[in-house]
Amino acid sequence: MEVSPQVESPIARQAYLWRIRLGLWRRNLAEFLAELRNHPLALLGGVIIILYLLAAILAPYITSYDPTRGNLRVRLQPPAWHPEGSWEYPLGTDAQGRDILTRIIYGARVSLTVGILAVGISATIGLVLGAITGYYRGRLDWAVSRFADLLLAFPYLIFAIGVMAFLGSGFTNLILALTFKGWVEFFRLVRGEMMSEKTQEYVEAARVTGLGHVSIMGREVLPNIIQSVFVLATLRMGYMIILEASLSFLGLGIPPHIPAWGSMVAAGRDYLLVAWWVSTMAGIAILILVLAINVFGEGLRDILDPRLRVE
Amino acid sequence: MENTPLLELRNLTTIYPTRRGLVRAVDDVTFSMARGQILGLVGESGCGKSTVLLSILRLIRRPGHIAQGEIRFRGRDLRDLSSNAMRTIRGKEISMIFQDPLSTLNPAFTVGEQIHESLRLHRVMDGGRLSVSPRAREKERVIQVMTEVGIPSPVDRYTAYPHQFSGGMQQRALIAIALVCEPALLLADEPTTALDVTIQAQILDLMRRINRDHGTAIILVTHDLGLAAEFCDTIAVMYAGRIVEQGPVDDVVDHPQHPYTQGLLNCRPRISHRELRVQPIPGNVPDLADLPPGCAFAPRCPHHRAVCGGGPIPLIETSPGNISRCLLHVDYRRQEGWGWGDRV
Numbered sequence: 001m002e003v004s005p006q007v008e009s010p011i012a013r014q015a016y017l018w019r020i021r022l023g024l025w026r027r028n029l030a031e032f033l034a035e036l037r038n039h040p041l042a043l044l045g046g047v048i049i050i051l052y053l054l055a056a057i058l059a060p061y062i063t064s065y066d067p068t069r070g071n072l073r074v075r076l077q078p079p080a081w082h083p084e085g086s087w088e089y090p091l092g093t094d095a096q097g098r099d100i101l102t103r104i105i106y107g108a109r110v111s112l113t114v115g116i117l118a119v120g121i122s123a124t125i126g127l128v129l130g131a132i133t134g135y136y137r138g139r140l141d142w143a144v145s146r147f148a149d150l151l152l153a154f155p156y157l158i159f160a161i162g163v164m165a166f167l168g169s170g171f172t173n174l175i176l177a178l179t180f181k182g183w184v185e186f187f188r189l190v191r192g193e194m195m196s197e198k199t200q201e202y203v204e205a206a207r208v209t210g211l212g213h214v215s216i217m218g219r220e221v222l223p224n225i226i227q228s229v230f231v232l233a234t235l236r237m238g239y240m241i242i243l244e245a246s247l248s249f250l251g252l253g254i255p256p257h258i259p260a261w262g263s264m265v266a267a268g269r270d271y272l273l274v275a276w277w278v279s280t281m282a283g284i285a286i287l288i289l290v291l292a293i294n295v296f297g298e299g300l301r302d303i304l305d306p307r308l309r310v311e
Numbered sequence: 312m313e314n315t316p317l318l319e320l321r322n323l324t325t326i327y328p329t330r331r332g333l334v335r336a337v338d339d340v341t342f343s344m345a346r347g348q349i350l351g352l353v354g355e356s357g358c359g360k361s362t363v364l365l366s367i368l369r370l371i372r373r374p375g376h377i378a379q380g381e382i383r384f385r386g387r388d389l390r391d392l393s394s395n396a397m398r399t400i401r402g403k404e405i406s407m408i409f410q411d412p413l414s415t416l417n418p419a420f421t422v423g424e425q426i427h428e429s430l431r432l433h434r435v436m437d438g439g440r441l442s443v444s445p446r447a448r449e450k451e452r453v454i455q456v457m458t459e460v461g462i463p464s465p466v467d468r469y470t471a472y473p474h475q476f477s478g479g480m481q482q483r484a485l486i487a488i489a490l491v492c493e494p495a496l497l498l499a500d501e502p503t504t505a506l507d508v509t510i511q512a513q514i515l516d517l518m519r520r521i522n523r524d525h526g527t528a529i530i531l532v533t534h535d536l537g538l539a540a541e542f543c544d545t546i547a548v549m550y551a552g553r554i555v556e557q558g559p560v561d562d563v564v565d566h567p568q569h570p571y572t573q574g575l576l577n578c579r580p581r582i583s584h585r586e587l588r589v590q591p592i593p594g595n596v597p598d599l600a601d602l603p604p605g606c607a608f609a610p611r612c613p614h615h616r617a618v619c620g621g622g623p624i625p626l627i628e629t630s631p632g633n634i635s636r637c638l639l640h641v642d643y644r645r646q647e648g649w650g651w652g653d654r655v
Contacts, residue, residue, distance in 0.1 A: 200414060208368060209401060210399060210429075
């Protein structure tokens with residue numbers, strides 16, 4: 001009996017891998033949703049996040065106002081529950097007579113896109129670099145780790161302000177500024193987990209069954225650490241949104257004509273004494289979303305961490 | 312083909328460079344085994360018996376490496392194979408099971424999936440076509456293997472995670488992973504050391520049944536000479552990276568030739584001889600980075616003489632099929648030009 005030579009079609013192999021992944025995801029998702037019922041706060045957070053997402057996607061269908069063009073005759077109208085307010089403008093209007101609710105809904109587009117993109121790109125870079133350096137170690141690991149240490153020495157906001165001042169404001173530059181340092185947390189997390197997982201015996205056992213290094217990294221170890229990446233991603237998402245708002249508040253983020261929560265808070269600053277709602281409403285929108293994301297992230301950690309799982 | 316042994320090691324030497332010098336973890340190990348044979352590699356921890364197994368699979372971690380020797384499996388030297396070809400051998404032709412089953416199983420996947428994975432990996436590698444083994448038939452095979460290794464209600468256990476299994480069941484699952492591709496050779500690295508005595512007996516029984524039903528050859532690595540005596544056909548005793556005695560199990564256990572083997576047997580507590588005190592071997596395992604030029608066991612040996620430290624000692628045939636690495640058998644007469652790899 002001869003050992004047959006390795007004949008392997010790359011397409012068949014990929015199809016096979018995706019079949020495994022899809023199966024795993026489907027099962028994990030069903031399990032996850034069932035588990036979510038035991039964490040009412042996380043569930044609430046998840047629902048709020050979905051509502052924000054829907055609002056952002058369906059913005060033109062929810063409100064008929066234009067977020068950028070105001071009506072100067074209705075400047076600084078108070079919210080509906082105020083004696084002088086009206087339901088025409090449920091959360092009032094700003095100094096240029098624009099509906100605040102409309103601007104918040106459109107602003108959700110900016111915040112969520114920035115949050116998802118910045119975290120998504122950061123997580124991807126961190127995951128790939130962390131997995132490779134943590135698995136192979138060596139000189140590359142040393143170089144990337146020292147660079148990460150260097151970046152960590154700067155306070156995040158100051159660093160982002162510097163990058164934005166250098167690149168100029170704009171959507172792409174904002175994402176760049178946020179990911180430029182944002183990947184470091186993911187990198188450190190994944191690298192550390194990879195290093196500790198690599199010493200586990202199941203990695204050795206995987207070698208014994210005939211798996212290669214890349215397969216071990218991607219198919220054996222990654223499923224064991226991807227959950228902490230998810231948790232970190234949700235927790236970082238809220239932070240990124242606040243950072244975007246802070247930069248926009250300082251006039252360094254999103255260009256002023258695009259509605260963004262941070263610049264809304266900044267614009268309302270001058271009217272705080274006469275029209276507190278201009279700043280406050282946008283601030284509350286940030287607060288609720290970030291809170292929802294954090295609560296969801298905490299719940300996610302409880303659910304995904306097998307050590308905390310109740311049998 | 313029929314006459315070629317299943318596995319043949321010739322002068323296998325595996326070294327690990329360390330700060331204190333080269334450690335020859337496996338030094339000039341030569342043995343061969345036939346299809347369906349059970350070989351016991353016995354020795355204290357650190358004597359290189361696990362390294363022999365990892366060397367066979369070519370999984371020595373850098374900077375350690377195989378310095379010389381041949382690993383002939385079915386007549387082909389595994390050292391000549393490309394790393395891709397080697398991967399098709401691992402898990403399919405030669406499987407391995409480990410001491411601690413829980414840490415060997417991947418916590419992120421169900422037991423069924425892990426058995427399935429090994430099967431899929433090698434079937435896909437073989438044919439390159441998915442149609443070769445439809446999912447349902449593969450799953451059937453997984454259930455069949457789980458039944459064979461004695462996992463009760465395998466259909467339900469398929470979707471259970473490793474931590475939900477008991478230690479014995481985990482080891483059975485590990486054996487199922489190793490056996491699902493029906494390898495010709497199973498390497499067992501202290502497979503029962505972490506288990507209770509009763510479970511230990513069950514696992515050994517299972518392995519013996521597999522050996523009998525499928526003709527799977529087994530190399531059992533253990534520090535327990537008594538266990539090896541019960542389970543193996545042939546025993547090779549290792550000390551400090553070298554084989555010091557080898558022969559059919561009955562000869563080695565009933566008439567141990569090498570003083571180290573005798574010492575190991577005296578260390579073993581026996582219920583039937585309660586009046587005999589356990590006699591430990593004095594001294595410690597030598598430092599592998601700093602071995603004496605002659606017999607490594609000499610400092611602890613009750614029979615040692617000055618000549619023992621003089622240089623390499625060959626394996627000496629004490630009776631047909633039995634070899635022992637001790638000058639005692641030649642009346643302490645050393646001949647010039649003897650090497651560690653020689654047989655006289």
